[in-house]
Amino acid sequence: MQKLGYPSRTMIVFAAALAMAVHGYVQPFGKEWLWLGYVGVLIVASGLVGWRTLQLSRARARSAAVLGALDAATLEIPVNLRTRMPLVLVIGDALAALFDRVPDEARLVFIGDGAIWLRVERAQDLPEVALAMRQWRDGQPPDGVVLSVAPALHVDADALAQRLRVARQARADAARLTGARLPAYVAVYQRLTRRASDAGAALQWHGVSTNAAPIDAQRFEAVIRHAEGDAVDHDHVARAAALASVIGWTQRVVFGTLTDPRQPATPWPLYGAGWIDCGPASDAGKPWEQEVQRQTCVAPARVDASPAPWPLPQPLIEALPRRRVASPRAAACGHALGIAALAAAVAFFGAGRHNADLIERVSADLTRYTQLTPDQDAARRDALKALVADRDELDRYARAGAPLRLSLGLYRGDRLLLPLNTAIASYQPPLPPPAVVTLDSMSLFDSGSARLKPGSTRELVAALDMIRAHHGKRILVAGHTDNAGSAAGNLALSNARAAALRDWLIEASGLPATQFAVQGYGDTRPIAGNDTEDGRAKNRRVEITLVPDTASRPD
Known part of the structure; x- marks a missing residue:
């Protein structure tokens, strides 16, 4: 007669399957241990089943005569x-x-x-x-x-x-x-x-x-x-x-x-x-x-x-x-309940740990964003991207349900949605720099000259402050003249005055020359009529333009 006895190998397989399920769905020790955990559970379970099978087979073989006499x-x-x-x-x-x-x-x-x-x-x-x-x-x-x-x-x-x-x-x-x-x-x-x-x-x-x-x-x-x-x-x-x-x-x-x-x-x-x-x-x-x-x-x-x-x-x-x-099946059921309770405890531990990590990560992103000042716009944009990613993740959990590794009644990420949305909505991009700073050529140069007048640097302070406030942007220095004289002479003069102003800005700001570009237009782009003295005065100018970048505000 076949004796059932305690189903030790079944219990080993049950415990291994439960361990793999908890490890796969809850990941109590982190995703980085996922495959290593699977391999470890399989090796241990296979070893225990093989060892128990060999143990029982050896016991039956050595006790064959005794078992036969007992049966008889x-x-x-x-x-x-x-x-x-x-x-x-x-x-x-x-x-x-x-x-x-x-x-x-x-x-x-x-x-x-x-x-x-x-x-x-x-x-x-x-x-x-x-x-x-x-x-x-x-x-x-x-x-x-x-x-x-x-x-x-x-x-x-x-x-x-x-x-x-x-x-x-x-x-x-x-x-x-x-x-x-x-x-x-x-x-x-x-x-x-x-x-x-x-x-x-x-x-x-x-x-x-x-x-x-x-x-x-x-x-x-x-x-x-x-x-x-x-x-x-x-x-x-x-x-x-x-x-x-x-x-x-x-x-x-x-x-x-x-x-x-x-x-x-x-x-x-x-x-x-x-x-x-x-x-x-x-x-x-x-x-x-x-x-x-x-x-x-x-x-x-x-x-x-x-x-x-x-x-x-x-x-x-x-x-x-x-x-x-006690029946060995009843004992096995009790042991199975104990194993299931242990697996549930590990699952709750893992879910609690993952929830704590989630709250800590989102809170750290919020703290980092709030500690940045408006003049640190590049860093604020990076921090804002992290907040948007956090908000999207929590919003997905709110709509589709949190995964098992975060749920089990322990999920608390929904309470972070409001502060995340508030922080994202509070972002205000910095005011754009002035498109063009126009300087009167006659206040900077003598008539027909491309050399800066002594004391003319007072007129350049505003332009220098603008450049320093936006030191990462490219700068275009363009020269313009009225229509007095030849067109070729006016073009050469406008180029020379723009180059002179660029050289001074490089020296004063400490920026590399690669951030500056020079362009002379001569009398080809008037902003007023040249038939009056007042109009010709307006046309004699040097324009400093900040070239806008293509960065956009995050969603």
Whole structure:
């Protein structure tokens, strides 16, 4: 049967699509990051989907035998019940003896009273098996891990400590991979007396379990006192003494290794521990027996192995912390809502940032325009163009609606339209310069001469002020005469007087000669009749004209 489990890859694709939509429409980090953001999201999402696919495939491949045995053993158990029954992974020593009760050849699964026990032969496979169990149980991780410890199967305490460190690392990796806390238990199988226990009820677990870790060491003392209180004969007293010794040894050797803070893996979260007078054959050369001999100088007698199957530590998991069973689809919906809320928060953040940038930009354009004086007309025209562009942009938003990167209920650009229109309407172009300044030639030159009279510069002050006020314009200096004399002589005289006046203006204004042009018209352009003295006086003149530019006022 195909197990759906938590749709992790679908959630990755959903989050990536939402991130790309927010990044594309709202652009919370600016347009310059647009394509880089798209590429980054695609790379990350593809990598996560590929990594998760490989992870699940590897877990299913390594757990194929376990999954097959589970399907066969739970064929008649409804899926809803299967996800609610506690599922415990068993690692460590003597797993064959523990699962010898299973009728199938693999002997991997045992469905006991209220729990599914699953055998994990190698501790290194625990992370992949735990992940496969999460998929098999429709998104629910295993409920716990039991470490079986049979001290008599180890040559010395160092070899046992090494196996314990491997188990500790494997449980930490499994918890990380499944995202679950995975409560841990220790079951110690050790023959305590030479007298063989009767089958069934005669085998009794001595231990403690809780729904919160770690277990207080004082509770182990209570186990010892309880065993001593039940001692009614010599055999029970001997068993109680051996139990007290093996509990102390377990605390030092087993628990010390599993919870040592100096080890790199997460300490073993001990929710329960139990001891039973059952286990493999043992003699004086085994780790616990060697410690007893060092402390008492008495070598424990050799004992034979207990017949299989050995009892599973069912009493330990009776206090197993119960998880709230939730459908992985429901969990995915909750996570999707959380992702959507995060995307909405990023979108609101981006829209708020863009609105702040818009208001700051338009306000800066308004401030720059208002700080320019009328005599800075060129700079005012540039600032006015920026205001017109701002006004057109905001007007477009008012008519067609603001884009998503500015909207989401945060758009405030409409309040800037009135000050923009007011500022644009307030622009007044500077008054045009006088078209022509006419100077009387007789006040500047002697009759028939092109040399400026001494003191004639007073007549040129007005012309010089006009030129300085419009220093960027081109200047045409034109000479005119009356009709007295020859036409050729009058033309030459008008050219010479215009050139003399131009030279003086260049020197006085400091402007380059390229801004000046000289033109002599002689008597060809009279402004009055030459038949009277008054008319001829008006015709003898020099005209200074500013050539107008083609700049126009912005709309």
